[in-house]
Amino acid sequence: MSGYDIVSFGETMLRLTPPGGRRLEEADTFEVHVGGTESNTLACLARLGMRVVWMSALPDNPLGRRVERELRAYGVDTSHVVWAPSSSRLGIFYAEENPPPLGTRVYYDRAGSACAEIDPSQLDLSVVDGSRMLHLTGVTPALGEGARAAFSRLLRRAHERGVSISFDVNYRSKLWSPPEAAAALEEACRLTNILFCTREDAQTLWGFEGDPQDVLWMLSERFGNGRQDRAFVLTLGPDGAAHMRAGTYEWAPALESAGRYRFGSGDAFAAGYLYALLGGHHSQQGLVDREVSPLLVGN
Amino acid sequence: MSGYDIVSFGETMLRLTPPGGRRLEEADTFEVHVGGTESNTLACLARLGMRVVWMSALPDNPLGRRVERELRAYGVDTSHVVWAPSSSRLGIFYAEENPPPLGTRVYYDRAGSACAEIDPSQLDLSVVDGSRMLHLTGVTPALGEGARAAFSRLLRRAHERGVSISFDVNYRSKLWSPPEAAAALEEACRLTNILFCTREDAQTLWGFEGDPQDVLWMLSERFGNGRQDRAFVLTLGPDGAAHMRAGTYEWAPALESAGRYRFGSGDAFAAGYLYALLGGHHSQQGLVDREVSPLLVGN
Amino acid sequence: MSGYDIVSFGETMLRLTPPGGRRLEEADTFEVHVGGTESNTLACLARLGMRVVWMSALPDNPLGRRVERELRAYGVDTSHVVWAPSSSRLGIFYAEENPPPLGTRVYYDRAGSACAEIDPSQLDLSVVDGSRMLHLTGVTPALGEGARAAFSRLLRRAHERGVSISFDVNYRSKLWSPPEAAAALEEACRLTNILFCTREDAQTLWGFEGDPQDVLWMLSERFGNGRQDRAFVLTLGPDGAAHMRAGTYEWAPALESAGRYRFGSGDAFAAGYLYALLGGHHSQQGLVDREVSPLLVGN
Amino acid sequence: MSGYDIVSFGETMLRLTPPGGRRLEEADTFEVHVGGTESNTLACLARLGMRVVWMSALPDNPLGRRVERELRAYGVDTSHVVWAPSSSRLGIFYAEENPPPLGTRVYYDRAGSACAEIDPSQLDLSVVDGSRMLHLTGVTPALGEGARAAFSRLLRRAHERGVSISFDVNYRSKLWSPPEAAAALEEACRLTNILFCTREDAQTLWGFEGDPQDVLWMLSERFGNGRQDRAFVLTLGPDGAAHMRAGTYEWAPALESAGRYRFGSGDAFAAGYLYALLGGHHSQQGLVDREVSPLLVGN
């Protein structure tokens, strides 16, 4: 029995950003950050006092260890990371923060990372068994065969052992097409106890449009199997978020937050929601707890 | 007729280094440098006033344009670069400068770069035709099929058109084995007019050992085809350099230089040598002109 | 035949700015930028793919070479720069970016620069001959005798050879008085094919006031010689820009742009306008192409 | 049963250092480091794969959390830290790195820290019970009454439960006088299984002088109680280290190491020694393992 509150699996990358709004073309230095949707969520939850463990593969070199260091600093358990050879690669992305009209621009260089090419047989699936919840996102199966197999195995393990499942759709258009994604994420959407989805993704993947309430109804029709114990959560960017749970629809406005915390706002939202659920405040106050601000994850 | 003094082709990467001797595991920022053996040599030559052109493939995104900017800043002509899709990648390497006993440590992440995967049919071979010299290195054919094909085509084009060829062996043990390298570089070694080789590479690739004079003799036996118009140059690190030309052996000591100019000292040496040759000082003063200091490339 | 799209001549300086909004009195470091109205415009045009050449004089020392490097990085041809003795000086200006109410404050230290004191006989006037356009500004003749003579010679050469002339009035009150400027710029205003002027300068130099249309009409009356092939462009700061061409008046609003791109917004505007003209989009969409954002010049 | 390899207790402070060898009087910024002799040793041991836990008190504010973050990043367990009120203080020290003749200068500001004033009843002594070793240093009882009481309780708990004890004398002349220290450390010196002491401290506290072998003999006479299972280790700065164990004397030279790793070299030495002992390499190779370099502790 591992005794974790939440287990997650996913890729975490280096984010390289020129300081002070400089351009990638010209900057003499890059700021180095560590980020990945699952580990962002876990870091928020660890700060809130939850026992969380992050599974993934990292290159056994200073770049991989850097990721480990950063997550450990937040209190995320990294003892189940799979260490890939030193010559394997850590995904990176370059982010340039321009004033309007250009805005923030992101350039990914993540193909073939240690996580994407993980040997799924090296994962210790038993970590799931004693945990309260498994959290996955739709980024993982888009990364490559290894990651997709790891995703599947974890999903099924949790399902078999009756561990609660949280799934954030997180469609990434640079990695695959909507039909590919919709097919690959079908099982996860069906097995999950809590499904997070942005309004845009609901439209892109399944063509669900309309009022938040309508979209949530379509999601629950499509993936709910008529079970009442499922929660469907729709995030609406600056318009806040809504959910459908136990037959009830609720909406809550967005927190005012400063623009620079762009990276990870959805991840922090998920963390707040899960915290509220697992922490015992899971009745109708669920959405209120979303106010675990992205600011907590900081930068 | 392009009218360049020197044409070269090769990969140029970003080098990311923590400032002030910090560790990759911990640094909050990385310094960003641009480097590649061929473009280093060209940058030196451009500073000395030569007309030089660098051919390669770069991703059509800010990272590729950054490389272009940097080379143009030195006066290297980049108008024949092949621009690969924005989603292609720029090779990078991370370098950490530790005090002894750790020393400088380098982690490559260059597989699958735009240059390695260049479509050789996009190269404008006619650039070679009107130039005085083509300079290649043994790194290029190790990068991948595209780069190897580009290397071959340029080599043959120069040979066919009677353009002088300079070749720097530059064996890279992280990219291939000695027998693979020896086989792949055979043709270049035979066709070249000036062959640069370090003492270590001569031993690793062909087992040539002994006094510089002996090693040079072995090189010229093996690759010289009995022609007198070939120069064989052996670099000896802190022990300087030696060459065999027109049947004559010469040696010259190394310049005192400061330790931090580690990256590119061999490249600068080649630049100085070629400058001396092409600039008309090519008689016995050849080695003297090697004193084009690595400092010129600087950082 | 040089084959350039645009030739320009002018002074380029170092701009020294304390980082992070600090004060000149206190900052421990200054950021180093390179700027000059003509070279700003050329850099924009080079980024848009035009073949451009910048003529000027620079001290033959690291500061002069720094300017050359920076312009070459943008793709501006610097091969016709006149290199003045190492002991000559590069103009500098100190700029301090304060929050309101102080705002940005600029302190010039440019008197006696290599460009101001250029020996005009060293300029290669034939560069103008094969080019499509010569671009000059009213800053140049204010700098000193050498620069004024160079300005005149280039202007006349273009006129004699039938090369199109673009002229940006750019009155600099710290360098001369309105009557001095009006007298010195008279010839340029008369010979130019495209005249750029801010609303303020039109008032300061010639007392032209009123609606943009009225001011443009006064400018064309005064300098147009009744020829229909002249364009008069009036920039209006946040109110956009207007022009009078082939008897037609047009106005276009300003792009929303971030405040920090203060340096060079007029220069970028001129670049966009010229690009549209020379690029063949010169019919009524001329002003639209002004949307070549100041952002392109970067910082 | 806590299952830790090593438990330690001690104060950890912020170290504030002007960058680039600047002076405290003038620097505009300070670099922020986290350091304390016990946590340095634990960080080394965690990097070597040991399970280690650091006990202490920290202010429940961002400065205390910063210390926690940093130690967690190295893999040190901080779950038994006592959190003092937000208004309590974190000890700091200012360190200025001058070239000779000034050298490094340190200014402490640590009086009244949360750790010095810890309420010892808040410590969970049971953490000691299931661990393999307790590591303490002579800094702790010098800090204040709270820290001294915590030190005593932990020492006795380990003794009672038969947990092995490691003690590093680490005399701090700015905190107390030699007689005070000698008295306060007497019990620890008698109960310890491994005693670390520098040659200087042996002289200052007990007047033991002479050859390393003599000094070790005096230490073992004074504190060894005739038991053979005790190790006495004497560090000799650049002259290496020596120990007396099971009646045997051994000496080993110092590793060449770069000067800037001054902070924590003794701590890293202790880590290497303990690692060798606990890791099963504890026979005669003990001193060899000291080659766990100070570099591991990093900066």
Added chain:
Amino acid sequence: MSGYDIVSFGETMLRLTPPGGRRLEEADTFEVHVGGTESNTLACLARLGMRVVWMSALPDNPLGRRVERELRAYGVDTSHVVWAPSSSRLGIFYAEENPPPLGTRVYYDRAGSACAEIDPSQLDLSVVDGSRMLHLTGVTPALGEGARAAFSRLLRRAHERGVSISFDVNYRSKLWSPPEAAAALEEACRLTNILFCTREDAQTLWGFEGDPQDVLWMLSERFGNGRQDRAFVLTLGPDGAAHMRAGTYEWAPALESAGRYRFGSGDAFAAGYLYALLGGHHSQQGLVDREVSPLLVGN
């Protein structure tokens, strides 16, 4: 006769702030600033050309000398500072500048500073004698016994010698309770010629609420002793400031100023006011001169 315009006494601390809005928990560097309410006011006045002297105690180490340097740089006379032993401490405070909703957060670590524990007998009270005005604030008596005694002695000396007294209430809730403060500041409020108070402090200490005019009336009733030569000034944050002098009430709006100059805006206000008074513009234009911008104190 010292001939100063203004004498002041108070504590000045180091302010440590992570750059670029980073968090204290994570920043690798802190910016170092020097600040204290009295010395801020003096620095403004010195910049305006007044002869000012700052009295206090500083540790005789680089941190104390740093404070001295900084104040001297502004032209503040520091020749009457009392130099405490090198081991005494300089108060510090950590300030973290977050975007909303967190806002700026400040953590004080000032207890037991050299100034708080000054030996008042070391103060040269005669400095007051020949000066035009003594300026004190309500922070000082909250710091500790030494500071409180110094405060009293200076206050009485000025009163005895007929030197004009300026007093800024500046209640600090982290240092003492409202009743303690009200009692300790009573004498100063009665003896002062110019009393500065924020609306909040008037309410917290004495329960004075209502319109600015009402509050000023209550202040003058309570502390004015019916004398007409007293000025009572009420600052209203973004709502400007008001005063009651010679029976007349006046109000003036706040200057627009940029948010980042938060530290010291009240201090700069006091400086402007005193400057106007002492500089001879003290008739009804008093409040106008408040426009000595906080920007002058800079950062």
Added chain:
Amino acid sequence: MSGYDIVSFGETMLRLTPPGGRRLEEADTFEVHVGGTESNTLACLARLGMRVVWMSALPDNPLGRRVERELRAYGVDTSHVVWAPSSSRLGIFYAEENPPPLGTRVYYDRAGSACAEIDPSQLDLSVVDGSRMLHLTGVTPALGEGARAAFSRLLRRAHERGVSISFDVNYRSKLWSPPEAAAALEEACRLTNILFCTREDAQTLWGFEGDPQDVLWMLSERFGNGRQDRAFVLTLGPDGAAHMRAGTYEWAPALESAGRYRFGSGDAFAAGYLYALLGGHHSQQGLVDREVSPLLVGN
């Protein structure tokens, strides 16, 4: 009676240096330092507790005020600075610190500075009257007519009033030729009580060569007028320094000092010497006091 220990007059400039050994051609930032031989010497003396005043002219803009701030921070009195118009210029020099073989390279841009062009009638010569010593250097008369006249007036004033004179030859080959300098400095050399000269300058200006003792003898023959109350000091770089005073010759070795304190080592030497003389330690220990380290001036 001004009551200063030492009065000096000279130019102080901004020194702009790329950080971390970068090149002027490439660095994105420059470090900003303030330096001038006379003010360096005064800063050392002020740190040693002497009352010193620096006379000069500065532009009345942020750059001039920056110089004032920096000197005041060291305790140098700047109240007699002549403030030139805001548009006048502050001399600057660019210094690039390369590793060997390039070494440190300096590029001056000081012509026409406010100090060089000072109106000597604005100088308050009476400052000299009550002081113990006037310190001048041979840089000043090389700067321009204004500075040369100021130099002369001060020299004569001190001579007339019987104020002791210290003169440091400090020949600057970039400003004038040896014969020009020798002529212009003749009077100062004759009137001075203490003459500082480097071995190189003695040779360059007057052809004095040989042992330090011989050179000192030639200097005293040439300029001593047979008076015994004159001191002649010869600095020998790494070989230390020697002097001839009251008929006695003495030599002292150089202090070991770190290489980076290159700027101002001669200035610090002069400060130490003068301090020893004026401080009453002026008997035979004179040279010993030279050990006021260049480090004091810091950087």
